[in-house]
Every structure is written in structure tokens, then in C-alpha cells.
Amino acid sequence: MIVENIxxxxxxxxxxxxxxxxxxxxxxxxxxxxxxxxxxxxxxxRVQALLERAEALPSDIEWHMIGHLQSNKVKHxxxxxxxxxxxxxxKLLKEIDMQAEKNNRMVDCLLQVHIAEEESKFGFSMNECxxxxxxxxxxxxxxxxxxxxxxxxxxTNDMEKVKQEMKGLKTFFDSVRxxxxxxxxxxxxxxxxxxxxxAVACGSNMVRVGSxxxxx
Numbered sequence: 355m356i357v358e359n360i361x362x363x364x365x366x367x368x369x370x371x372x373x374x375x376x377x378x379x380x381x382x383x384x385x386x387x388x389x390x391x392x393x394x395x396x397x398x399x400r401v402q403a404l405l406e407r408a409e410a411l412p413s414d415i416e417w418h419m420i421g422h423l424q425s426n427k428v429k430h431x432x433x434x435x436x437x438x439x440x441x442x443x444x445k446l447l448k449e450i451d452m453q454a455e456k457n458n459r460m461v462d463c464l465l466q467v468h469i470a471e472e473e474s475k476f477g478f479s480m481n482e483c484x485x486x487x488x489x490x491x492x493x494x495x496x497x498x499x500x501x502x503x504x505x506x507x508x509x510t511n512d513m514e515k516v517k518q519e520m521k522g523l524k525t526f527f528d529s530v531r532x533x534x535x536x537x538x539x540x541x542x543x544x545x546x547x548x549x550x551x552x553a554v555a556c557g558s559n560m561v562r563v564g565s566x567x568x569x570x
Contacts (some may be wrong), residue, residue, distance in 0.1 A: 376564030425449040437462040442476040454497035464504040502541030524557035
């Protein structure tokens with residue numbers, strides 16, 4: 355089933371959109387089945403689970419951190435992480451840079467932008483994100499590469515609302531990429547199992563899908 359689900363999702367989103375499989379709450383065997391299809395991009399939202407899976411699974415998996423990351427836990431993931439999608443403060447960004455320097459690594463990051471109604475979700479406002487990029491501070495960090503933005507739409511069945519939130523983030527993404535001429539700023543991560551089709555239609559080029567992979 356997992357093989358068929360991955361194939362179907364990949365056909366739906368097209369080859370120009372990166373599929374990141376969210377493995378939270380899944381067994382090592384389930385993740386291994388997805389890995390054996392040839393897929394290599396997986397994501398976790400908790401550091402402890404990420405560390406356990408990274409140790410138990412093949413080393414060529416490209417792990418993404420998609421949950422809220424506390425600064426004091428950065429040191430645990432930086433040695434192997436492929437991308438941190440949930441950068442929601444300048445303090446966190448600087449800590450990632452410092453730990454990456456210690457490990458002689460360059461870590462790809464996305465700035466998380468708050469576009470949902472729920473206050474419980476993390477992220478910069480668009481104004482805050484614009485101000486941070488305008489300051490030039492992220493671009494000056496030597497071991498962090500800002501690759502783009504990540505956003506989570508409101509958790510609702512109202513797909514028109516989801517569409518408007520995602521369209522707003524796509525417009526913002528395009529505007530800051532043009533305004534600041536950011537090299538390598540090319541990823542817009544939007545869309546999960548419930549709304550990845552809408553996200554792709556709105557311009558997302560990276561989706562984070564979990565339950566639709568493992569449950570169909």
C-alpha cells in the first residue's frame with residue numbers, strides 16, 4: 355500500500371514538487387518500506403523521534419525538521435540534518451549557524467511564516483519576516499543557507515480559506531525573492547496530507563505528507 359500511495363501522490367504533484375514524507379508516529383518498519391521505494395526525504399516534528407529514527411535507519415536518508423525546535427536542542431540535530439523547515443526566530447537561526455560551524459556543515463533552513471488562524475502555530479508574521487530579510491542578517495551567517503519559506507494553513511475543511519492563505523504566502527515568497535535577490539531562495543514548503551493538492555495549485559514546490567502515504 356505504501357508503494358502505491360507514494361506513486362499516486364508523486365503523480366498528483368508532479369516531478370517539479372518535492373515530496374517530503376512525514377514519518378511521525380510511524381514504525382521503523384513502515385518508514386523502511388517507504389525508503390525501499392527509493393524515497394529519501396523524510397521529516398519529523400520532534401527531536402527525540404528524529405534522533406531515534408536517524409540512528410535506526412539508513413544514513414542516506416535526508417532528514418527534515420518540521421516541528422518547533424528549541425535552541426538548546428539544535429546541537430543534537432545539526433550534525434546530520436538536511437533541512438530545518440521551522441525556523442521561527444532569529445535566536446534559533448543564530449544557534450543553528452553556531453552549531454553548524456562547530457560541525458563544519460552548511461545547514462539549509464526555511465523561515466516559517468504564520469499564515470493560519472490558530473495562534474498555537476509558530477512562525478514569523480510576514481512583516482517580521484520581511485524585516486529580518488531586509489536587515490541582511492540571515493544572509494551574513496556563514497553556515498546557514500536560507501532556502502525559502504514554510505507555512506501551515508488553518509486546519510479546516512474550508513479549502514477556499516486554505517487556498518487564500520496559501521496564495522498569500524506564495525505572493526509574499528515571490529515578492530521577497532525578487533526584492534532581496536536572494537541566491538538559492540527557491541523553496542516554498544506548503545501542504546500536508548489534507549491540503550497538498552491545493553498547495554501545489556497555489557505554487558508550493560515542496561509538500562509534507564504523512565498519513566496519505568502510510569494510510570492512503
